[in-house]
Amino acid sequence: MKPEALQSIVIGGAGLMGASMAQAFAHFGFSVTLYDISEAALEKGKKLIALNQKDWVELGLIGEEASGQLQESLRFTTDRSAFRNCGLVVESIVERLEVKQSFWREVSELAGKDCVFATNTSGLSITAIAEAVKGPERFAGMHWFNPSHIVPLVEVIQGEKTAPETADFLYDLALRIGKKPVRVNKDAKGFLANRLQLAVLREALHIVESGIGSPEDVDACMKYGLGLRYAGFGPFEVCDFGGLDTFYHISEYLFPDLSDAKEPFGLLQDRFERGEYGVKTQRGFYVYE
Numbered sequence: 001m002k003p004e005a006l007q008s009i010v011i012g013g014a015g016l017m018g019a020s021m022a023q024a025f026a027h028f029g030f031s032v033t034l035y036d037i038s039e040a041a042l043e044k045g046k047k048l049i050a051l052n053q054k055d056w057v058e059l060g061l062i063g064e065e066a067s068g069q070l071q072e073s074l075r076f077t078t079d080r081s082a083f084r085n086c087g088l089v090v091e092s093i094v095e096r097l098e099v100k101q102s103f104w105r106e107v108s109e110l111a112g113k114d115c116v117f118a119t120n121t122s123g124l125s126i127t128a129i130a131e132a133v134k135g136p137e138r139f140a141g142m143h144w145f146n147p148s149h150i151v152p153l154v155e156v157i158q159g160e161k162t163a164p165e166t167a168d169f170l171y172d173l174a175l176r177i178g179k180k181p182v183r184v185n186k187d188a189k190g191f192l193a194n195r196l197q198l199a200v201l202r203e204a205l206h207i208v209e210s211g212i213g214s215p216e217d218v219d220a221c222m223k224y225g226l227g228l229r230y231a232g233f234g235p236f237e238v239c240d241f242g243g244l245d246t247f248y249h250i251s252e253y254l255f256p257d258l259s260d261a262k263e264p265f266g267l268l269q270d271r272f273e274r275g276e277y278g279v280k281t282q283r284g285f286y287v288y289e
């Protein structure tokens with residue numbers, strides 16, 4: 001299925017994430033229903049959406065009138081029959097495997113056979129959740145980032161049984177609603193972004209615990225140096241811009257000393273040996289013409 005053919009979406013869980021995701025879909029013309037287990041949770045979700053919409057209006061992303069229409073267009077329900085006639089279910093409920101599995105066991109029975117399923121789990125195994133899904137080939141991870149009505153990144157994660165078309169569909173859909181999706185080809189712990197984030201945190205903790213610097217100094221390095229350098233760029237781009245040869249030499253003495261010591265990786269070494277130093281040789285991790 002192509003995203004253009006998608007008619008209606010049900011989001012399971014009207015909490016912090018579900019409420020934000022609902023407006024991202026609705027803004028691009030999709031018919032969205034928020035499902036939750038209680039009226040009180042739905043009321044909370046509705047209030048959160050009204051608050052988020054103020055952000056959009058202030059940022060000039062939407063006008064007052066269109067924002068009102070968007071909020072009017074959303075449906076809220078505790079009735080499970082909502083799952084019977086929709087093209088996509090995105091689940092964003094409590095982060096507990098047994099609760100998610102119980103949700104999916106029921107929902108995948110109720111939904112039509114062509115309905116696509118996605119979970120917004122922060123890090124539970126997609127393959128493990130899929131054990132409860134009837135038709136696990138149509139189930140994948142679709143991991144959004146808080147505040148998801150603002151942050152563009154969405155990870156699309158392939159479980160062991162996810163059909164490539166399911167991941168492709170979710171990737172295209174994310175593009176269609178203005179997001180910047182990335183593909184996560186393996187159901188790895190922490191997927192992709194949290195692995196990067198936690199690698200930085202792990203080293204920050206190591207630096208402080210081993211007396212190299214204080215938490216304030218670590219934070220200052222990020223705020224006044226690395227944070228600025230990485231604003232708008234990723235680690236492979238920064239390496240190409242700074243000189244892959246320089247980064248290679250640093251990695252030779254530094255990787256063995258980092259808390260998770262590693263030799264320079266083949267990915268870096270092979271390019272270094274081929275003289276591909278990044279921007280200065282017009283070829284590194286990327287090609288510059």
Ligand code: NAD
Pocket residue numbers: 012013014015016017018035036037038041092093094095096099103120121122123143144145146
């Ligand atoms: P939340 O507590 O704000 O919302 C969860 C909602 O799910 C609540 O409204 C609750 O009533 C509802 N719920 C619980 N069990 C349900 C069920 N069986 N059926 C339907 N609704 C049910 O949580 P959140 O922060 O929105 O997180 C939701 C999911 O998104 C989790 O899997 C979380 O790990 C993931 N996530 C969270 C963040 C974040 O920064 N908060 C970021 C990315 C992903």
